[in-house]
Amino acid sequence: DTGVSQDPRHKITKRGQNVTFRCDPISEHNRLYWYRQTLGQGPEFLTYFQNEAQLEKSRLLSDRFSAERPKGSFSTLEIQRTEQGDSAMYLCASSSGLRGRLETQYFGPGTRLLVL
Amino acid sequence: KQEVTQIPAALSVPEGENLVLNCSFTDSAIYNLQWFRQDPGKGLTSLLLIQSSQREQTSGRLNASLDKSSGRSTLYIAASQPGDSATYLCAVMDYGGATNKLIFGTGTLLAVQP
Numbered sequence: 001d002t003g004v005s006q007d008p009r010h011k012i013t014k015r016g017q018n019v020t021f022r023c024d025p026i027s028e029h030n031r032l033y034w035y036r037q038t039l040g041q042g043p044e045f046l047t048y049f050q051n052e053a054q055l056e057k058s059r060l061l062s063d064r065f066s067a068e069r070p071k072g073s074f075s076t077l078e079i080q081r082t083e084q085g086d087s088a089m090y091l092c093a094s095s096s097g098l099r100g101r102l103e104t105q106y107f108g109p110g111t112r113l114l115v116l
Numbered sequence: 117k118q119e120v121t122q123i124p125a126a127l128s129v130p131e132g133e134n135l136v137l138n139c140s141f142t143d144s145a146i147y148n149l150q151w152f153r154q155d156p157g158k159g160l161t162s163l164l165l166i167q168s169s170q171r172e173q174t175s176g177r178l179n180a181s182l183d184k185s186s187g188r189s190t191l192y193i194a195a196s197q198p199g200d201s202a203t204y205l206c207a208v209m210d211y212g213g214a215t216n217k218l219i220f221g222t223g224t225l226l227a228v229q230p
Contacts, residue, residue, distance in 0.1 A: 004159070033216075040222065041222055042205050042207070042220030043205075043207075045217040045219070055215055102148060102167055103216075105216070107160040107161070108159050109158055109159045110157075112157070
């Protein structure tokens, strides 16, 4: 396993611009999660995919946020019309689903977003 | 709604000391509790996972305990080393969701002084 990768690692944008982040999970992991972590806080759940199906979305995921996992492999998270409050670390995690609720999630290095 | 709290928020100890990090959660209906480590600007690394039916888990110098009825977990680190310096996060997976999402505490920032 090469681990979960995320791209870009850092993104600086101006308020009102759109940004897109990519997550490549560990191969053959059919479960993929997005979390958001603001400074000094723990990660907060955003959304969950099982294969290509988005099965749960947090209320934190406003209409400006959209996530996809078109072929059940990599995932993208897009934020439209960014606001300064969107500045955070966006973390992606994956798991195999083989052990149900007894398995851990493997996290990527995150994408740090700064909205000016 | 499940809430997870960690105390202390920050801790500084000299190298070699044994230490305890605390985690509490409000709803005891959980599947498991996990402890993660996060280095500055990095993602999370899983340290230990305790199933709801278990009382503790051990890995090397780390020992995590779980008291589900009181909503508490502790992470014990023996003979701390400067390389243990990081933020430690606990997270629970509870019955409230349809998925395996984790609910995290705010973390304890640990500094081990050489």
